[in-house]
Amino acid sequence: MTERLPLFFLLASHLFVSGILSTSILNIENKCNNTIWPVLFSWQPSQVSPSGFALRSGEARAIDAPSSWDGLISARTLCSNSTGKFTCITGDCESGKIECPGKYSWAPVTYLYFKINVGGTNSYKISLEYGYNLPVWVSPSQSTSGTCMSSGCMVDLDKTCPDNLKKFSRGNLNTCSSACQKSGSSEDCCTGSFKLKQTCKPSQYVQNFERACPSAYTYAFGDNNIIFTCSNTTNYVITFCPSSIPNITSSSMAPLPEPKDNSQRKIKAILGGLLAAVVVLIITVVIAVVVRAKNARKKSVFSEENSQMRRKKKSQSYIPMISESELLLSILFCHLKKQ
Structure with missing residues (x-):
């Protein structure tokens, strides 16, 4: 029996290293101004405990996620137990308790989907498919x-x-709330006759949040839906209400450039401004000269046309005018002369 113990420990060590017995730590932080109540909902068979708890402002709690865990994380707000039943204004899982066992009712909140050591890897994605309540x-x-x-x-x-x-x-x-969560219509939820990308168009909600959070899942046919895949030994820090984007590793950041003398830049900027002003002035003068030349040409042509019209009228004024009686006498005289 004692000879078999080293073999057992060797096998257990191998299983741990290979990831079969490995776990990832989910460290949940609350940097919001008020208390939040995180939810860790599990799809069968792996379960996370606890499935719900209170986290005051500034607190953090580490949760061991078992191997092959498939679930989601969200945060409830404005919760109370004043009526003897635990309820929350946002993200209520409708269990009547702080924990959220059993079925889960989808709510218009910010969701994080996690797969821990599923298929030998970890993965997560941010989902705004149902709505948004807290930054994460x-x-x-x-x-x-x-x-x-x-x-x-x-x-x-x-x-x-x-x-x-x-x-x-x-x-x-x-x-x-997302448009789908509020209306439940096929058009907003991409179901029924709208289940194809050609027929299901993004709502105003989807368009706004795709611009604000380009890596989040907003609807079925979003172009920015990203799943982040990591090794199965990766741990995660999940921060609700971060004041800014955290620095993950200072070594991964490029060093800041050394400060340079800005006097040359200032001189170049001044010279550039003067050059631009000179160019504008030259263009203005050229335009003024061209306009004046066109006006002078038009005036000259107009004057020439007036002169021609006056000469024409003058020549026409010397044509003798014959009255009707004189014309009749002339015709009669010519007729008598022929006879």
């Missing part, structure tokens, strides 16, 4: 490829959300 930023612990990088969505909710999709509570704007 995801930072992988290591970048092993061009597809493993930090990303997030931080927007001004009042400016980005269309007016008809804004949701207020206690006088404050706290949620933006």
Whole structure:
């Protein structure tokens, strides 16, 4: 029996290194001004515990995600237990408790989809398909490829959300519902006769959030839907309400250039401004000369035409005028002369 123990530990070590028993750590931070209640919902069979908890402003909590975990992370806000039933204004999973076991009701909030060691890799994506409630930023612990990088969505909710999709509570704007989540129509949700890219066009909500968060999933046929893939040993820092985009590794950033003397730049700028002014002045003078020449030419032609008309009238004025009686007498005289 004792001889078999080293073999057992060797096999266990191999399984751990190969990723079968490995886990990733999900470190969730709250940098919002108020308490949030994160949700970690799991699709079977792997489960994460706890599935919901409170996180006060400035706090962080590390969660071990088991191998082959497939689930989502979101954050609830404005929660209370005043009626004996736990409820939240945004992101409520409708369990009546802080944790969110069992089924999950989709809400208009910011979602993060994670796959931990599924197919030998980790992956995540940001989804605004149902709506948006809090800014979020995801930072992988290591970048092993061009597809493993930090990303997030931080927007001004009042400016980005269309007016008809804004949701207020206690006088404050706290949620933006997607067009699909609000109407449920086939046209907004790309279902039924609108299930093809040719027939399902992006709504105003989709267009606004695609511009604000180009790496987020906004609707079925979005051109910017990105899945970030990392190694199966990658850990993640998930920050709600980041004040700015975090620096992941200072070594990955290019060094700042040395400061240079700006006097030459200032001289070049002044000379450039003077040159532009001279060019504008020359163009103005040329235009004025051309316009004056055209006006003078028109005046000369007009004067010549007037002179010709006066000469013509003068020559016409010397033509003798014959009255009708004189004309009749002339005709009669010619007739008598012929006889």
